[in-house]
Amino acid sequence: MTLLSQTTLDRSDSDALPARYRTVRAETERRTAPLSGEDQQIQSMPDCSPAKWHRAHTSWFFETFVLAARPGYAPVDPAYGYLFNSYYEAVGPRHPRPERGLLSRPSAEAVGNYRVAIDSRMASILKQGVDAATAVIVELGLQHEQQHQELILTDIKHAFWSNPLKPAYAAAVGAPEGEAPAAGWVEIPTGIHEIGWDGAGFAFDNEGPRHRVYLKECRIATRPVSVGEYLCFVDDGGYERPEFWHSDGWARVQAEGWRLPLYWSRSGTGWEQFTLAGTRALIASEPVQHVSWYEASAYAAWAGKRLPTEFEWEVAVARLDATPAPSGRPHVDPMTLPVSIGQVWEWTASAYAPYPGYRPPAGAIGEYNGKFMSGQMVLRGSSWATPAGHARSTYRNFFPPWARWQASGIRLAEDL
Numbered sequence: 001m002t003l004l005s006q007t008t009l010d011r012s013d014s015d016a017l018p019a020r021y022r023t024v025r026a027e028t029e030r031r032t033a034p035l036s037g038e039d040q041q042i043q044s045m046p047d048c049s050p051a052k053w054h055r056a057h058t059s060w061f062f063e064t065f066v067l068a069a070r071p072g073y074a075p076v077d078p079a080y081g082y083l084f085n086s087y088y089e090a091v092g093p094r095h096p097r098p099e100r101g102l103l104s105r106p107s108a109e110a111v112g113n114y115r116v117a118i119d120s121r122m123a124s125i126l127k128q129g130v131d132a133a134t135a136v137i138v139e140l141g142l143q144h145e146q147q148h149q150e151l152i153l154t155d156i157k158h159a160f161w162s163n164p165l166k167p168a169y170a171a172a173v174g175a176p177e178g179e180a181p182a183a184g185w186v187e188i189p190t191g192i193h194e195i196g197w198d199g200a201g202f203a204f205d206n207e208g209p210r211h212r213v214y215l216k217e218c219r220i221a222t223r224p225v226s227v228g229e230y231l232c233f234v235d236d237g238g239y240e241r242p243e244f245w246h247s248d249g250w251a252r253v254q255a256e257g258w259r260l261p262l263y264w265s266r267s268g269t270g271w272e273q274f275t276l277a278g279t280r281a282l283i284a285s286e287p288v289q290h291v292s293w294y295e296a297s298a299y300a301a302w303a304g305k306r307l308p309t310e311f312e313w314e315v316a317v318a319r320l321d322a323t324p325a326p327s328g329r330p331h332v333d334p335m336t337l338p339v340s341i342g343q344v345w346e347w348t349a350s351a352y353a354p355y356p357g358y359r360p361p362a363g364a365i366g367e368y369n370g371k372f373m374s375g376q377m378v379l380r381g382s383s384w385a386t387p388a389g390h391a392r393s394t395y396r397n398f399f400p401p402w403a404r405w406q407a408s409g410i411r412l413a414e415d416l
Helices: 011-015 017-030 051-065 099-103 108-129 133-161 227-235 247-256 294-301 312-320
Strands: 185-186 193-194 211-215 218-221 264-267 271-277 278-281 345-351 377-381 397-398 412-414
Touching: 011 247, 017 108, 017 133, 017 227, 051 108, 108 294, 185 264, 211 264, 211 312, 218 312, 227 294, 247 294, 294 345, 312 345, 312 377
Parallel strands: none
Antiparallel strands: 185 218, 193 211, 218 412, 264 271, 271 278, 345 377, 377 397
C-alpha cells in the first residue's frame, strides 16, 4: 500500500506520530458521531460497507500489522480477525464483503470499545518510540484510515438515499447561486514530462516509481464540468444517443435505466439532487458528480472533447502550481475558484496499470494496490469527502468504469 522501500519519515515525523495517530483516529469518530447504531449497521449495496465495519476494520489494521508483531501479543477478540479482514489473503479467511451488513454483532458500541482498546495499546508503544520500519507501517495505517473516512461519508450517503425518508446526515451549510466561472485552459507542450511521486513524504506504492512520459501538445480545462453544463447533455438526449457511448457503457445504460447522474431526480418544482444535507435543488454552478467513467466519457464525446490521461492531468496541476485541496463539507460547496481542484474526483482516460518498474511490497501489505490493476480506471484529485491533508497531485484513485456512488466528476481535455 505504500512505497515501503522508499517512503521515509524523518525524526520530526516520528516524534509527531502519537499526536497524528490521535488526530486521525478522532476524525473517524467525528464522522460517525451523527450516526445511530442502526445507521452504522446499514449496507445498501455490496460495494458499500457499514460505518461500524469501517471503524472496526481500521482498528483491525493496526492490530494485525503493528500490534500483532509484538512478542506475546494477545488479540482483543480472536473472532475479529475473520470479521474485519477486508481482502488480505495472506492474513487468512474473512467474512464475505457483500454480507457485512449481516453482522449485527458486535454492536456499534462494542466496536467503539474495540477502538478504545486498540488506541490504548497503540499509545503505549508509540510513547515508548518505534523503529523506522514500524513508523512507516503506522503512517500507512493512518493513510489507510483516511481512505475509509472518505468511504464512511460516501457509503452512508448511498444508504440514506436508499431510505424512502431520505434522511440528512448533516445540516445544510448553504450554497450561493451563481454562474460557474468561465472555463479556461491549461496548455501542455509536446515533450518529455516527469510523472509520479518525487520522494518527499508519504506515497502509496502505486504512485511510483517516478518516470518520464512523452505527451503530445494538448490543453485541459481549468475547472470541472458543472451541473448546468451536464444538464445540457441530459436535455439533448445524451442518455438516448448510443453514438457517444462505449459499448459496455451503453449496455449499462440500457440494463439499469440510467437517465441522470446518481442522486438526481425531477420533481414538480424542478431538478433536485440528494446530498448529505438532504434533498435540494440542483445548483448549476457546482461540479457535476456521481457520474460513472462511462458517463464522463460520453459527455466528453458529446462536447467534442475528451477526458485527459492521468499523466496530462498531473502535468497540468504542476503547471498551475495547484495542490488538490478537499473542501471537507458534505456536498454543498459551489465552484468558487477559477481553478477548482478538490471538490470532486476527476475521471481520466487512463486504465489503472502499474508504472514502469513497479513492484508491490512483499507480504500481505503488497496486496493493497497491485492486485487491483485490472478492470479499473484512474481518478485524480480529491473530493469534498477526502480528509484534510490526504490529497496530493500524484494520488491515483481507482474504481471500475461503472461506479457512480463516489464523488466522481469530469474535467475535459482536447488535442491542439
